[in-house]
Amino acid sequence: MSLQVTGALPEITAPILFKVGEIPVTNTILMSLVSWLVILGLCLAVRRFSITSPSKFQIAVESFVEAITSFVEQVAGNRYVAWRIMPIIVTLVIMILLSNILMTLLPFLPAFTFEGTPLLRSVTNDFNATLALAVSMVLLVQLYSIGEVNIINYISRFVQFKQIITGFRQGIANGLLAIINAFVGLLDIVSEFAKVISLSLRLFGNMFAGEVLSAIFMGILAIGLPIPIMGLSTLSGVVQAIVFGALVTSYFAGVIEVKQNS
Amino acid sequence: MDAETARYIAKALCILSMVVTPWAEASIARTAFEAMGRNPKLEDSLFGKVIVSIALVESTAIYALVAFFTL
Numbered sequence: 001m002s003l004q005v006t007g008a009l010p011e012i013t014a015p016i017l018f019k020v021g022e023i024p025v026t027n028t029i030l031m032s033l034v035s036w037l038v039i040l041g042l043c044l045a046v047r048r049f050s051i052t053s054p055s056k057f058q059i060a061v062e063s064f065v066e067a068i069t070s071f072v073e074q075v076a077g078n079r080y081v082a083w084r085i086m087p088i089i090v091t092l093v094i095m096i097l098l099s100n101i102l103m104t105l106l107p108f109l110p111a112f113t114f115e116g117t118p119l120l121r122s123v124t125n126d127f128n129a130t131l132a133l134a135v136s137m138v139l140l141v142q143l144y145s146i147g148e149v150n151i152i153n154y155i156s157r158f159v160q161f162k163q164i165i166t167g168f169r170q171g172i173a174n175g176l177l178a179i180i181n182a183f184v185g186l187l188d189i190v191s192e193f194a195k196v197i198s199l200s201l202r203l204f205g206n207m208f209a210g211e212v213l214s215a216i217f218m219g220i221l222a223i224g225l226p227i228p229i230m231g232l233s234t235l236s237g238v239v240q241a242i243v244f245g246a247l248v249t250s251y252f253a254g255v256i257e258v259k260q261n262s
Numbered sequence: 263m264d265a266e267t268a269r270y271i272a273k274a275l276c277i278l279s280m281v282v283t284p285w286a287e288a289s290i291a292r293t294a295f296e297a298m299g300r301n302p303k304l305e306d307s308l309f310g311k312v313i314v315s316i317a318l319v320e321s322t323a324i325y326a327l328v329a330f331f332t333l
Contacts, residue, residue, distance in 0.1 A: 243313055
């Protein structure tokens with residue numbers, strides 16, 4: 001009996017299984033279909049909940065949703081802001097949480113192979129998926145921002161000509177300060193792109209590191225030793241889902257508060 | 263010094279920039295735990311802020327990682 005399983009380390013790009021016409025189908029796409037089905041099943045199960053006689057599953061789901069909503073309210077710092085963005089944040093957290101931990105909760109899934117490559121692979125282990133999530137969230141924040149203040153005010157947050165003119169009308173010192181603020185405003189354009197990079201790479205890096213780590217520990221001793229590592233990667237999957245939700249909430253909160261202050 | 267050597271030294275410097283990140287995260291966590299120890303009621307309201315600030319601090323290490331792989 002061999003005590004070591006020296007599997008190949010997972011590659012950064014997801015392997016292509018087959019092509020439908022011109023579109024390559026990777027194993028992360030199949031896994032995302034599976035997690036959609038799981039979420040759809042959860043939705044159909046939630047529809048059957050009853051108010052008068054709650055089951056154990058209903059209580060678990062309700063306490064989970066309660067925990068997420070109170071967390072979003074805390075991070076947003078404001079009930080009005082929190083409930084405006086609540087649907088998208090809760091959807092995001094549930095989706096990322098399921099795609100992070102479905103693979104470690106069901107460790108037999110990679111055993112299904114198709115011509116040597118595993119048929120399923122965790123969704124967030126593909127950089128395309130996390131990049132798509134981050135780009136769409138940051139774009140949505142910009143759209144909300146344009147919706148809150150109109151588009152001229154939105155652009156003048158980054159390119160601050162108007163503030164410089166009003167600053168020099170008030171005096172030389174205010175004018176110089178406004179010039180410094182204008183440079184800070186230009187830097188904000190860079191920070192919007194940095195948000196995309198940090199959001200997507202944080203999620204991808206943590207999930208991918210977990211998979212590499214468990215592959216390495218399988219090579220050291222395949223009995224018992226990988227279990228705590230898999231537990232650790234499950235924990236980091238939960239934490240990263242919460243972190244993603246919290247960061248997107250704080251970006252939204254920073255944008256929506258602008259209207260309430262002015 | 264040829265170009266390849268310079269590349270490896272630059273990669274090492276990128277890794278060096280990650281040295282401070284764990285210290286910064288630890289100092290956030292330490293301060294948060296001290297605050298919770300003084301006033302246990304704060305625990306609920308501190309959780310989200312600590313998570314967000316640790317994530318923001320962590321992004322420095324992520325930029326270093328990006329620079330490491332693009333070098």
